[in-house]
Each structure stands twice: as C-alpha cells, then as structure tokens.
Amino acid sequence: MDALIFNKSRAGRRAFAQAPRNAVDVDIPQSLLRPDRPRLPEVSELQVVRHFTRLSQLNFSIDTQFYPLGSCTMKYNPRACNALAMLPGFANRHPLGPVSYGQGFLSCMFELQEMLMSVTGMRGVSLTPMAGAQGELAGVAMIRAYHDARGDHERTEILVPDAAHGTNPATATMCGCVVRELPTGDSGDIDFDALKGAVGPQTAGIMLTNPSTLGVFERRILDVAKVVHDAGGLLYYDGANLNAILGMVRPGDMGFDVIHMNLHKTFSTPHGGGGPGSGAVGVGERLLPFMPVPVVSREESQGRISYGWLAEDDLPQSIGRLSGFMGNAGVLLRAYIYMRLVGRDGMRRIAEYATLNANYLQARLRDAGFELAYPGRRASHEFIITLKHEARRFDMTAMDIAKALLDRNYHAPTTYFPLLVPECLLIEPTETESKETLDGFVTAMMDIAREARENGVRYKEAPYKMPVRRLDDVKAARDLDLAFRPDADEGRET
Amino acid sequence: MSELPGDLLYTKEHEWLRREDDGSVTIGITDHAQSALGDLVYVELPEVGQDLDSGGDMAVVESVKAASDVFAPIAGNVVSVNEELSDDPEKINSDPYGDGWIVRLQPGGGDDDDLMAPDAYQTYLDELDD
Numbered sequence: 083m084d085a086l087i088f089n090k091s092r093a094g095r096r097a098f099a100q101a102p103r104n105a106v107d108v109d110i111p112q113s114l115l116r117p118d119r120p121r122l123p124e125v126s127e128l129q130v131v132r133h134f135t136r137l138s139q140l141n142f143s144i145d146t147q148f149y150p151l152g153s154c155t156m157k158y159n160p161r162a163c164n165a166l167a168m169l170p171g172f173a174n175r176h177p178l179g180p181v182s183y184g185q186g187f188l189s190c191m192f193e194l195q196e197m198l199m200s201v202t203g204m205r206g207v208s209l210t211p212m213a214g215a216q217g218e219l220a221g222v223a224m225i226r227a228y229h230d231a232r233g234d235h236e237r238t239e240i241l242v243p244d245a246a247h248g249t250n251p252a253t254a255t256m257c258g259c260v261v262r263e264l265p266t267g268d269s270g271d272i273d274f275d276a277l278k279g280a281v282g283p284q285t286a287g288i289m290l291t292n293p294s295t296l297g298v299f300e301r302r303i304l305d306v307a308k309v310v311h312d313a314g315g316l317l318y319y320d321g322a323n324l325n326a327i328l329g330m331v332r333p334g335d336m337g338f339d340v341i342h343m344n345l346h347k348t349f350s351t352p353h354g355g356g357g358p359g360s361g362a363v364g365v366g367e368r369l370l371p372f373m374p375v376p377v378v379s380r381e382e383s384q385g386r387i388s389y390g391w392l393a394e395d396d397l398p399q400s401i402g403r404l405s406g407f408m409g410n411a412g413v414l415l416r417a418y419i420y421m422r423l424v425g426r427d428g429m430r431r432i433a434e435y436a437t438l439n440a441n442y443l444q445a446r447l448r449d450a451g452f453e454l455a456y457p458g459r460r461a462s463h464e465f466i467i468t469l470k471h472e473a474r475r476f477d478m479t480a481m482d483i484a485k486a487l488l489d490r491n492y493h494a495p496t497t498y499f500p501l502l503v504p505e506c507l508l509i510e511p512t513e514t515e516s517k518e519t520l521d522g523f524v525t526a527m528m529d530i531a532r533e534a535r536e537n538g539v540r541y542k543e544a545p546y547k548m549p550v551r552r553l554d555d556v557k558a559a560r561d562l563d564l565a566f567r568p569d570a571d572e573g574r575e576t
Numbered sequence: 577m578s579e580l581p582g583d584l585l586y587t588k589e590h591e592w593l594r595r596e597d598d599g600s601v602t603i604g605i606t607d608h609a610q611s612a613l614g615d616l617v618y619v620e621l622p623e624v625g626q627d628l629d630s631g632g633d634m635a636v637v638e639s640v641k642a643a644s645d646v647f648a649p650i651a652g653n654v655v656s657v658n659e660e661l662s663d664d665p666e667k668i669n670s671d672p673y674g675d676g677w678i679v680r681l682q683p684g685g686g687d688d689d690d691l692m693a694p695d696a697y698q699t700y701l702d703e704l705d706d
Contacts, residue, residue, distance in 0.1 A: 555640035
C-alpha cells in the first residue's frame with residue numbers, strides 16, 4: 083500500500099498557491115485559541131494531487147467497475163445532478179441566512195416533498211432525517227407518538243419479519259418497543275398465519291420491506307395491512323428496496339402509514355464513505371401531526387408565492403428535530419435534480435429496467451447451474467443465489483467466490499445477507515447496466531465455477547490482483563483503530 | 577463435516593449439551609453453527625447465578641458476518657461461564673465441543689424432550705442441507 087499522506091510530510095513544505103491570501107484578524111479570546119498547530123501534513127500541491135489521484139485509482143467503484151451491490155448501496159450518480167447542485171446560488175446559500183434569500187432553494191425542497199409524496203402515495207413528507215437509520219428512528223417514533231397521543235400506552239410491540247434488515251429491530255428497540263419476530267414461508271412471503279397469531283392489543287406496528295430482502299414482492303401485502311390495521315397497529319415501510327417499484331406501485335396504496343426513503347440510494351446521490359445521506363420520511367393522514375420538523379411550507383397571498391418553514395409552533399405534536407438545520411441540504415438538492423431529470427415516466431422506467439436486468443441476470447445464472455434461493459419466484463430488482471452445494475462439494479464459500487470476482491474486475495455482490503439463506507450472494511445490478519456488462523458478469527461467475535470443478539481452484543487466497551489481499555476481519559472487528567496517532571506512526575515507511 | 581461427539585445432546589438451534597458427573601450440564605454451540613457463523617469476534621455471556629428459562633436467551637455470539645442469540649436448551653441456574661471466550665472467542669471456532677464451551681448450568685427441572693441424540697441431529701443437519 084501507499085504511504086499515508088502524513089508519512090510524506092516534511093517540515094516547512096507548503097502548497098503556497100492554496101494558502102489564504104489575506105490573514106484576517108479575528109477577535110477570539112486567547113483562552114479559546116489552541117496553543118499548538120494542528121497536526122496537518124506538510125506537503126506540496128503536486129504531492130497532494132498525486133496522493134489522492136493514486137488513492138482514487140486504487141478504489142473499486144461504480145465509476146470504474148460493475149457494482150452489483152445495487153441501489154442498496156450506491157447507484158450510478160448522474161453527473162448533471164452534481165453539476166447543477168454546485169451552482170453558486172445553491173452552493174453559497176447559508177442555512178442561517180434570511181428565508182427571503184433562500185426562496186429558490188426552498189422552492190426546490192418544497193417540490194421535492196411534493197414529488198416524494200406523489201411517487202409514494204403518502205400525505206406528508208419531512209426531509210430532515212440525515213440517514214436511513216435516522217429515518218427509521220423518526221418513523222417508529224411517530225408510530226409511538228401516535229399511540230401515546232391516543233392514550234394507547236400498551237401498544238409497545240413491533241413485528242419484524244426474520245428476513246428484515248438488522249436496522250429494523252434495532253430501531254424498534256431504540257424507540258423503547260419490544261421486537262417480535264415473524265417467520266418467513268417457503269416461498270419468501272411472510273408466514274400469514276403466524277402474523278394473524280401475533281397481532282393483538284399490544285401491537286404498535288409492523289416494519290416491512292417490500293419487495294423484501296429476499297428479492298421477492300410480498301404478494302399478500304393488502305391482507306397483511308388489513309390484519310395489522312384491524313388489530314390497531316400501523317404499517318412501517320422500509321424504503322431500502324423502493325427502487326424496484328418506483329412509479330409502478332405506491333407504499334401508500336399498499337396500506338403503509340409511514341415510510342422512510344433512502345434518497346442517497348433510490349434517488350442516486352453520492353454518499354461514499356458512509357455519508358452524507360438522507361432518510362426522508364413520508365406519512366399517511368394519521369401521522370401528519372407527528373412529523374419531524376422543520377418541514378418546508380408554501381404560501382400564496384395576493385398572487386405572491388413564498389416558501390418558509392413549519393416548525394414546533396405549527397406542528398406542536400412533532401417528534402422534534404433530528405438535525406441542526408433541515409437534513410443534508412446538498413444531498414436533498416441532488417435527489418431533487420435527479421427526480422426532475424428523470425421525470426414521472428422515467429421513474430417507471432427505473433423500476434422496469436432494474437427488474438428486467440435482475441431477472442435477466444437471474445435467468446442466465448440459473449441456466450449456468452447456480453442455484454436460486456427462491457426458484458419459483460420472479461426477481462424484483464435483486465435476487466439471491468445460494469452456493470451451499472459449492473461450499474460442500476468444493477469447500478469453497480460464498481466469500482471465496484466473492485473474492486475471486488474481484489480478480490475478474492467485478493465488485494462482489496452482497497455476501498451472507500439475508501441471514502436466512504446459507505452461503506448466499508444477493509445480486510442487484512440496477513437499471514443503468516448494459517446487457518454486455520451483465521453477460522460479462524455471468525461469464526466471470528461461470529469461469530470461477532469451472533476452474534473449481536475442473537482444475538481444483540479454491541480461491542482461498544483470492545484476491546490476487548487487488549491492492550490488498552484477504553483482510554483480517556476478526557482483527558478489524560476486535561481491534562478498532564480509527565485514529566491517526568502521529569507518535570505511533572511517525573516516520574514509518576511503508 | 578466432522579463427526580458429532582456421541583456423548584452430547586443437540587438442539588434444532590444448534591446448541592449442544594453435556595451432562596456432567598456432578599449433575600450440572602455444559603452447553604456450547606455445534607461445529608455446524610460455528611462454521612455457519614464464521615470467525616467469531618465477540619461473545620456475550622450471562623451472569624453467574626442467573627436463572628435461565630428453557631429456550632430463553634443465554635448468550636450472544638457475534639461473528640464477522642452476523643450476531644446470533646444462543647438459547648438455553650433447558651432451564652437452569654448459571655454455575656459458571658467460559659470467561660476465556662471474552663478474550664478468545666475464536667476458541668468456539670477451533671474447538672466447539674471442548675475449549676469453546678460457553679455456559680455450565682445447574683438444571684432447574686422441566687422437560688428436555690426436544691433434545692436430540694447425535695444420529696437424530698445428523699439427520700436434521702442432512703435435511704437442512706438439501
């Protein structure tokens with residue numbers, strides 16, 4: 083690996099062209115000023131350029147390779163969204179500036195709220211949650227606030243299918259609810275009888291992803307909604323797989339009362355390195371009073387339209403604020419531009435091509451001899467293959483195959499999730515991939531299997547061609563070391 | 577797949593149980609379970625003296641892939657826990673039926689009809705594999 087930029091530092095070296103032109107006298111009390119200089123690397127401009135360009139070349143990214151983690155992680159980010167969001171009028175807006183100065187930005191955010199309502203079938207949207215997990219937290223907090231406002235304090239149980247994302251039970255627990263797990267039937271739908279037996283006066287709600295993490299559409303969703311509503315509970319929609327149904331069917335029409343959307347996934351905003359994200363929430367009629375604030379408002383008086391904020395005074399039952407301002411403004415803006423560029427018809431094409439690509443890839447891999455986890459089901463925007471037979475016959479795990487894919491220049495799909503399926507790969511190509519790319523991936527998978535079958539290759543040491551080989555996952559989990567310590571690392575040549 | 581020790585009883589949740597001479601029982605997870613979980617990074621143990629219900633949460637094992645509950649196969653009082661797992665959770669990977677034991681219980685009575693003999697557990701595993 084390359085040396086850290088700190089290791090390249092030499093005392094006194096400067097990038098003069100980048101230094102501030104004017105020293106500004108700031109009136110800060112001496113007691114608040116730090117006594118020592120910050121430990122920043124001292125390098126030349128060219129060193130910085132080479133260092134980070136080189137790092138970007140080592141990266142395995144959607145800009146360079148097929149990335150079948152899909153919208154679950156990152157779709158292709160159209161360049162236009164970035165270019166428009168960087169316009170000075172947007173980029174230089176200060177969140178504490180007067181509302182009258184930010185009418186353009188606010189009008190975009192208002193329209194974003196309206197478009198999200200339209201595409202999900204919800205009655206209100208709050209853009210404030212700054213990540214999917216925070217959106218989930220807001221959603222379940224609203225469910226609790228709704229029951230509490232009705233004096234229905236006994237409703238503390240949240241139903242979660244065993245196929246759910248791990249964040250669902252974590253969110254419910256964070257909101258003080260008790261999690262009750264629902265089993266999945268053989269075809270990938272929820273075990274309906276188990277659901278009927280589980281609901282009751284203690285039911286606060288159910289958290290569902292549809293299509294589920296198993297890559298199949300919950301066919302009895304209307305029956306599920308009826309059972310939960312009849313029992314007095316509410317339905318929460320985890321927007322992780324919204325990409326599959328955009329413009330085709332709406333969570334609000336399925337009976338969901340609250341939804342979080344990962345704008346940084348479904349609506350294609352960049353979020354490398356774990357952020358920033360946006361977990362905007364949508365609500366049905368019953369949860370409107372509880373939305374997190376602020377929400378963008380629009381008023382028309384004497385032919386004049388003005389935008390502003392709805393805050394605590396306007397929504398006194400709100401669950402409150404989730405961020406200092408109103409969420410990640412730059413992310414929201416990029417999602418807005420993406421939606422405007424794609425348009426209403428484009429939304430539908432996203433879902434159509436995402437599912438077409440997934441089903442094509444599923445059929446080709448099946449024909450190539452890979453076992454589908456749910457062979458009787460059509461894929462949504464993603465599907466699962468299980469490598470349990472390969473694992474048994476060749477002592478070659480899903481992880482080994484994932485690493486072997488890297489050497490063939492394909493990013494690995496999601497491995498070992500969902501947990502229900504042994505030795506699985508969860509494959510999501512997304513709508514933007516060409517048929518040639520999908521065919522290339524199939525060829526790579528067939529190569530890997532043939533090498534194992536005919537030549538006894540087991541890929542235990544793969545990847546061979548990447549900047550790093552197998553990493554020590556156990557050490558990474560047990561000995562977290564995230565801070566650079568100059569004393570420990572200084573002068574180390576690598 | 578390695579041979580299943582003949583002196584143990586097994587559960588559908590992939591725990592094993594050994595009856596000791598002093599009347600206590602030792603509990604761990606099976607080779608199948610550790611293999612499915614992958615390399616373990618963390619084990620959460622119950623308190624000594626704690627009463628556990630049959631089928632209730634007993635411990636949590638966390639691997640590089642997943643976190644999973646370990647359930648008490650029978651009701652009982654925790655006599656001792658394998659403290660070494662706190663520093664060396666991978667003992668469960670390397671020796672699931674020996675050094676990788678998790679909890680020792682004093683059985684609290686109640687039935688244990690659901691426990692399987694080695695051949696029944698092997699049949700159960702074979703069915704899961706198909």
